[in-house]
Amino acid sequence: MGKYMYLFQGTAFSSKSSKEIEILKDYLFCINTDGMIERAVAPEDAEYQSLLDTYQGSDNFHRLKEGQYFLPGFIDLHVHAPQWAQSGTALDIPLYDWLNTYTFPLESKFSDLHFAQKVYDDVVSTLLANGTTTALYFATVHKEASLLLAQICASKGQRGLVGKVVMDDPEQNPEYYRDVDTKAALADTEEFIIAVQELAKSTKQGVYPVVTPRFIPSCTDEGLKGLGELAAKYDTYVQSHCSESDWAHGYVQDRFHKNDAFALYDFGLLRDKSVMAHCNFLDDPDVDLFAQTGTAIAHCPVSNAYFANSVIPVAHIHAKGVDIGLGSDISGGFSPSLFDNIKQAVISSRMLEDGVNPSLPAEERGAPGSRITIHEAFYLATAGGGESLSLPIGRIQQNYAWDVQVIDTKCPSAKLPIFDDNEDLHDIFQKILYLVRPEHIREVWVQGEKVHSR
Ligand SMILES: [Zn+2]
Numbered sequence: 001m002g003k004y005m006y007l008f009q010g011t012a013f014s015s016k017s018s019k020e021i022e023i024l025k026d027y028l029f030c031i032n033t034d035g036m037i038e039r040a041v042a043p044e045d046a047e048y049q050s051l052l053d054t055y056q057g058s059d060n061f062h063r064l065k066e067g068q069y070f071l072p073g074f075i076d077l078h079v080h081a082p083q084w085a086q087s088g089t090a091l092d093i094p095l096y097d098w099l100n101t102y103t104f105p106l107e108s109k110f111s112d113l114h115f116a117q118k119v120y121d122d123v124v125s126t127l128l129a130n131g132t133t134t135a136l137y138f139a140t141v142h143k144e145a146s147l148l149l150a151q152i153c154a155s156k157g158q159r160g161l162v163g164k165v166v167m168d169d170p171e172q173n174p175e176y177y178r179d180v181d182t183k184a185a186l187a188d189t190e191e192f193i194i195a196v197q198e199l200a201k202s203t204k205q206g207v208y209p210v211v212t213p214r215f216i217p218s219c220t221d222e223g224l225k226g227l228g229e230l231a232a233k234y235d236t237y238v239q240s241h242c243s244e245s246d247w248a249h250g251y252v253q254d255r256f257h258k259n260d261a262f263a264l265y266d267f268g269l270l271r272d273k274s275v276m277a278h279c280n281f282l283d284d285p286d287v288d289l290f291a292q293t294g295t296a297i298a299h300c301p302v303s304n305a306y307f308a309n310s311v312i313p314v315a316h317i318h319a320k321g322v323d324i325g326l327g328s329d330i331s332g333g334f335s336p337s338l339f340d341n342i343k344q345a346v347i348s349s350r351m352l353e354d355g356v357n358p359s360l361p362a363e364e365r366g367a368p369g370s371r372i373t374i375h376e377a378f379y380l381a382t383a384g385g386g387e388s389l390s391l392p393i394g395r396i397q398q399n400y401a402w403d404v405q406v407i408d409t410k411c412p413s414a415k416l417p418i419f420d421d422n423e424d425l426h427d428i429f430q431k432i433l434y435l436v437r438p439e440h441i442r443e444v445w446v447q448g449e450k451v452h453s454r
Pocket of ligand 1: 329
């Protein structure tokens with residue numbers, strides 16, 4: 001029967017670098033019992049035929065059908081799990097009003113575990129069905145419901161990184177939705193970290209606690225400092241929002257007389273395991289600080305079009321050595337699909353490059369050199385996300401987790417426009433990225449386990 005848990009045969013697309021993809025045509029992928037790709041074997045390799053002879057016909061051999069391809073599972077670096085309940089609504093007002101009018105009242109309902117179960121079950125299943133195999137989640141201020149989200153990720157097979165949100169400043173947060181006080185916020189966070197680390201011991205694909213100050217405006221100095229200390233003590237991931245909008249960026253400058261990045265750094269919140277969402281208004285010293293500390297950026301292109309007042313210069317920041325991945329930012333972004341965010345990342349970068357105000361002359365309208373290609377956007381959704389989290393995910397290659405989505409371009413209800421049996425695989429890859437919808441995603445695997453099929 002052979003020594004591998006599974007042997008897969010098929011064509012895979014994976015990032016070789018941020019600008020180039022690698023096409024692994026008709027490869028064999030040998031998956032071990034830990035769910036890792038132990039070997040990726042090309043047809044011209046000597047052992048190819050003997051591996052095929054050993055595994056073909058057995059239950060653990062899977063060959064893709066004609067028209068099917070492997071993509072790495074997507075890594076969503078910024079999701080507000082509770083906000084799934086309002087996705088697609090309330091995108092018409094500024095960030096500050098949006099939080100207070102829609103979002104905080106919704107998130108406060110997650111004190112009810114029954115309600116939390118319904119929404120969290122659905123958001124995790126929905127993201128898996130959209131090809132997202134790893135997600136970095138904000139939950140709510142409620143410790144129990146946050147732990148429930150981690151448990152749901154664990155049981156559904158998604159690699160979840162989950163944060164209990166801290167909002168401890170009574171001046172800045174509504175009475176109906178905040179931590180009781182700073183001491184309680186830190187104690188709840190510590191208990192949450194310990195509980196998730198315990199859960200992780202029995203979770204094959206991994207589940208991780210994340211220290212999560214909502215953003216500086218929600219938190220006291222003492223709270224932020226305590227969270228930085230907890231992150232160091234337990235060596236956890238950290239997530240927050242950084243310099244998202246004119247209002248948020250200006251608020252921190254008024255309070256600390258410095259930019260968000262340096263204020264977060266002072267509280268010990270910029271670490272190799274930190275991922276900051278949005279970051280549209282980073283200046284060059286902020287970007288250098290991110291590069292030095294290993295802090296990554298969750299680029300949320302759909303959400304940014306509504307709330308960020310600008311387009312983040314991804315190409316410029318990435319060239320300076322900062323890790324960047326993609327985030328859906330449900331529900332500031334309406335879509336649970338990173339395919340949608342890949343497209344928007346490209347579109348927004350093109351609009352930044354050319355500029356958008358037709359009354360200006362062409363040479364004054366845009367920011368030259370800003371565009372990214374569809375290959376770079378794919379990299380952000382996959383390998384860039386893995387590098388941001390320092391985990392062996394986001395690529396289909398040896399010593400990476402078997403986190404993949406099986407794309408069916410011949411799905412009967414929605415065939416992709418491929419009319420030539422010998423069409424160039426580079427073109428097929430681009431058609432997949434621009435045209436795939438959830439019905440094309442036939443199977444999703446995480447750490448060698450099938451977690452979704454249709
Ligand atoms: Zn957010």
